[in-house]
Amino acid sequence: MINCIWLQNLPNLEIIDLGGSTKLIECPNVSGSPNIKEIRLNGCESMPEVDSSIFHLQKLESLTVERCTSLKSLSSNTCSPALRHLNAFDCINLKEFSIPFSSVDLVLLFSVWDGNELPSSILDTQNIESFCFPISDCLVDLPENFCDFVLLTSQHNREDDPFNTLDKVLSSPAFMSLKHLSFYNNPILYEIPDSISLLSSLLSLTLNSVAIKSLPETIIYLPELTVVHVYSCKLLQSIPALHRFIALSVWDCESLEKVLSSTSEPHDKPNICFIFLINCKKLDPHSYQTVLKDAIDVIELEAREYSEYGKNWKLFLPAMPGFENWFHYSSTQVSITLEIPSNLLGFAYYLVLSQGHMGYDVGFGCECYMDNSSGERICITSFIEDIFLKIPFTDPDPSIHMISDHLLLWYDRQSCKQIMDAVEQTKATGDVNSTSYNPKLTFTFFMDETLYGEVAIKECGFRWIYQEETVSSTISKSDDEEEIVSSSDC
Secondary structure, eight states: OOOBOOOOOOTTOOEEEOTTOTTOOBOOOOTTOTTOOEEEOTTOTTOOBOOGGGGGOSSOOEEEOTTOTTOOEEEOSOOOTTOOEEEETTOTTOOEEEOOOOOSSEEEEESOOOOSSOOHHHHTOOOEEEEEEEOOGGGGGSOTTOEEEEEEEOOSSTTSOHHHHHHHHHTSHHHHTOOEEEEEEETTOOOOOGGGGGOTTOOEEEEEEEOOSBOOGGGGGOTTOOEEEEESOTTOOEEOOOOTTSEEEEESOTTOOEEOOOOSOOOSSOOOOEEEEETOTTOOHHHHHHHHHHHHHHHHHHHHHOTTTOOOEEEEEEOOTTGGGGOSEEESSSEEEEEOOSSEEEEEEEEEEOSEEEETTOEEEEEEEEEOTTSOEEEEEEEEEEOOOOOTTTOOOOEEEESSOEEEEEEOHHHHHHHHHHHHHHHHHSSSOTTTOOOEEEEEEEEEOOSOOOOOEEEEEEEEEESSOOSOSSOOOOSOOOSSOOGGGO
């Protein structure tokens, strides 16, 4: 059993990691190691205090005391000018906090605070990048332009209704200039107050493990809001009609049934990036078809109206019955050879992925080759697209667990343009009549994921985007399709 650790003079030491030392009762003196940049004391449950020598380190950049449940005080008259990350998450007995910060872009993480007032060292700190704190009345004292990112955890007293407190906090000066707001792990926060509509600078909103039943409809009035993340909100039942160019991510919300269609007019320059509805298996059929229709409408709008300045687009949702009616061609093989139809402006790709675990850094890609009139095979494009975004501070799991097959639909503007330009160039320079000749293209789809290897591509295909709308929005087609098809089959 190790109760304490003595460090000798180690002038070249840069990292100390004592995480998980549950029996450690005395924090080591580090005065003999002046080059330390990072100290990890997370999970040192028996350690009552942090040695003062730590705060005298001039190169210290990061200090983690997360889950140090015996820690009662973090105080010092001095502090490293390089310190920019302090994590005191789940320090349930922390009563005193006084550190004179001097660095810029500071990250301060507290999930528990049992005081009625904010520590003066927080109120006097400027240029904070990220700030995590429980929902508390004392947050109204934060100064204007306090920070860009705030993460609000559950209040200390779980018996208090957080709604009224949150209503006052969101109306306070510090939140008027806020750009990113997150709520994390609050099992009694059933509703977000309408005062959230006052956050005119808000770019992103995240709700993780919160008891809400619906997203607040007032967020549609936030002029800068472009990203909404909702994770593990088990009681969430509906999502209001958000503007179609808000990027929406909903994961593991097992009660979600309704996603309402947007009736808003699109922006002059679309900001859409993605819609993810992962493991939302209870979506009613109407909402499911609505999401698909809205996605395809936006993709075709991108291709027709914003071809020069538009963005890539992604949709990820369970592969439920009826999705196949929205696509012109499908195959159970990952390599497809076909002639694309004439009068084509572009296309969107789709994949059906099997259930299982994937890493957050998974990528999906496609290689495209063309056989010209001389029989020569030319590589037109090969690309890989990163799909997922990791949520900071609140999502330590490096994997995604899909509990069913999922549909991935994406539009890649650059690769689409490369392929269509190559086709048109080949037709224009070929020896045959360019109006009737369509070169054969071979598409090979793949996924780049080495962490788990559980997920496979079960199906892939295309949605054609025509120069003019020559086909109906939904498509009925036969199940008898060959791997090589001509444009007349579409």
